[in-house]
Amino acid sequence: MSLVPNIEALAREPWLSFQLDGQHYAVLLSRVSEVIRDASPTPVPGAADDLLGICHLRGNIVPVMDGRRRLGLSHSEPGDPSTVRIVVCTHESHRVGLRVDAVGDLLQPKADAIQLPPARSGRVDDPVQVVMGWHGGFVALLDVPTLCRLHKELKDVA
Template sequence: MTSSLSSRRAAPVIEATEQSWLSFQLAGQLYAAPLAQVGEVLRDSELTPVPGAAHDLLGIRHLRGQIVPVMDGRRRLGLDDRAGADPAQVRVVILSLAGQQVGLRVDAIGDLIHPAPADIAPAPPGRAARPDEPVLGVVSVAQGFAALLDVPRLCRLPGAD
């Protein structure tokens, strides 16, 4: 008798590369951040509000001795923040760049994507022109399209302009 496990083929392992992006859902749309700038992914937890903060800043949280601001991904990208996400799937993606960390609350984590530079198209015309536009471009994926994000602009880090 043969084991059913021995007859199954293992799924190929895809290694992360410099061109790897972590995809996530926001208001039913797919976005992605460069994996090299993703520090970790955490479950959503209670935050400390910051009085007078920008409308998209949900609050701050302690992360291993550091204070990390956490932004609402929907609000930051101008998406509908009324549509409910499954609370069990909501995560905070910790984005890291130049020693700074910023959390981004997302509706759900997706897969790693590995677009070739030639496959990245410019952001669609007709988006509201704004100086801090964080969408670098779009790429075709199995689920449709993913908008690729510029982390410094998304997080409003100094020197992002």
């Protein structure tokens, strides 16, 4: 991301954590409309490789992305299919589902525990905003608009 995140503001909000390929990620809880059981989305011909398809959710069409593929992780199936969930994220009027291996805890980080991620090159669409040490590893907080490709210039595209 080109903008430096406001770490103090990110520490004021709880984060919903989840797992993908054994790694921990999170999104701001205020960006989550709901968590649902895994579904079989209807495929969309010609869609991006990480778009699993679309689901009908209470009268709305919601695109569902594969969290593993979106973040460049292993394409293998999760170890326990019964824990797979779809985290429905929101940004402005958009809703996008993200299939995750398992939903974890609500985290309330402290500002001094949050850091900018290590510099990585080659990815202009990297959704990792900040990282926080947690249980001997770390949790990467993801920026929902970047994660779901909801760029300002693409108001009607998920």
